[in-house]
Amino acid sequence: SQKIEQNSEALNIQEGKTATLTCNYTNYSPAYLQWYRQDPGRGPVFLLLIRENEKEKRKERLKVTFDTTLKQSLFHITASQPADSATYLCALAPQGSWGKLQFGAGTQVVVTP
Amino acid sequence: EPEVTQTPSHQVTQMGQEVILRCVPISNHLYFYWYRQILGQKVEFLVSFYNNEISEKSEIFDDQFSVERPDGSNFTLKIRSTKLEDSAMYFCASTSPGSQGTQYFGPGTRLLVL
Numbered sequence: 440s441q442k443i444e445q446n447s448e449a450l451n452i453q454e455g456k457t458a459t460l461t462c463n464y465t466n467y468s469p470a471y472l473q474w475y476r477q478d479p480g481r482g483p484v485f486l487l488l489i490r491e492n493e494k495e496k497r498k499e500r501l502k503v504t505f506d507t508t509l510k511q512s513l514f515h516i517t518a519s520q521p522a523d524s525a526t527y528l529c530a531l532a533p534q535g536s537w538g539k540l541q542f543g544a545g546t547q548v549v550v551t552p
Numbered sequence: 553e554p555e556v557t558q559t560p561s562h563q564v565t566q567m568g569q570e571v572i573l574r575c576v577p578i579s580n581h582l583y584f585y586w587y588r589q590i591l592g593q594k595v596e597f598l599v600s601f602y603n604n605e606i607s608e609k610s611e612i613f614d615d616q617f618s619v620e621r622p623d624g625s626n627f628t629l630k631i632r633s634t635k636l637e638d639s640a641m642y643f644c645a646s647t648s649p650g651s652q653g654t655q656y657f658g659p660g661t662r663l664l665v666l
Contacts, residue, residue: 473654482556482643482657483595528595537653538583539608542595 441466443543445529451549458516460546462529465510470537472505472512475528477545483528519550554578556658558644564664565634573629573661575644584627585645585655586619595643601627634665
């Protein structure tokens with residue numbers, strides 16, 4: 440069966456450090472992978488999309504890598520700030536069903552001053 | 553910046569009652585979705601809608617659920633006879649052609665079935 444796995448334990452880091460989150464998947468052949476941010480009681484907010492032929496993508500302090508051989512994506516927040524505290528969700532769509540996003544359970548990030 | 557809106561923000565209903573959750577997607581978007589998130593669990597896909605018909609639906613989206621785009625702006629999710637296990641946050645999302653699946657989510661409706 441298809442699975443998307445993210446670290447279930449919260450990641451506690453100090454302001455200014457880099458947070459690294461992992462997303463592993465099985466039984467998908469995704470054309471792309473997405474990362475979303477979710478604050479408590481709110482809807483997911485799109486952050487980054489990386490295609491299967493891209494190794495790395497950056498947006499401001501965010502960086503995503505995508506290794507289709509390892510079936511893994513890493514999500515980095517550099518120079519983290521307390522405002523980065525949220526749950527970060529990895530999302531994939533099955534091949535041929537690009538709109539049917541399937542989400543991992545998310546990893547909570549807590550950035551302390 | 554355009555955004556997806558949803559009403560109501562909270563809805564409390566009795567088991568067996570019908571509820572209609574409303575969404576106004578971003579105006580130039582053509583693909584619409586409903587997801588749900590039970591407290592403490594993953595965001596789960598329910599249904600996708602394009603060109604006035606359902607494109608895909610999950611196993612969760614059984615005969616108790618229906619979707620409609622009654623006019624040019626609203627997109628609704630109806631639950632015909634609510635069950636306790638329907639209590640969840642319901643998110644509407646939309647996307648434009650060529651966005652490669654990037655979806656824009658609304659703030660959600662928290663549904664509580666008593």
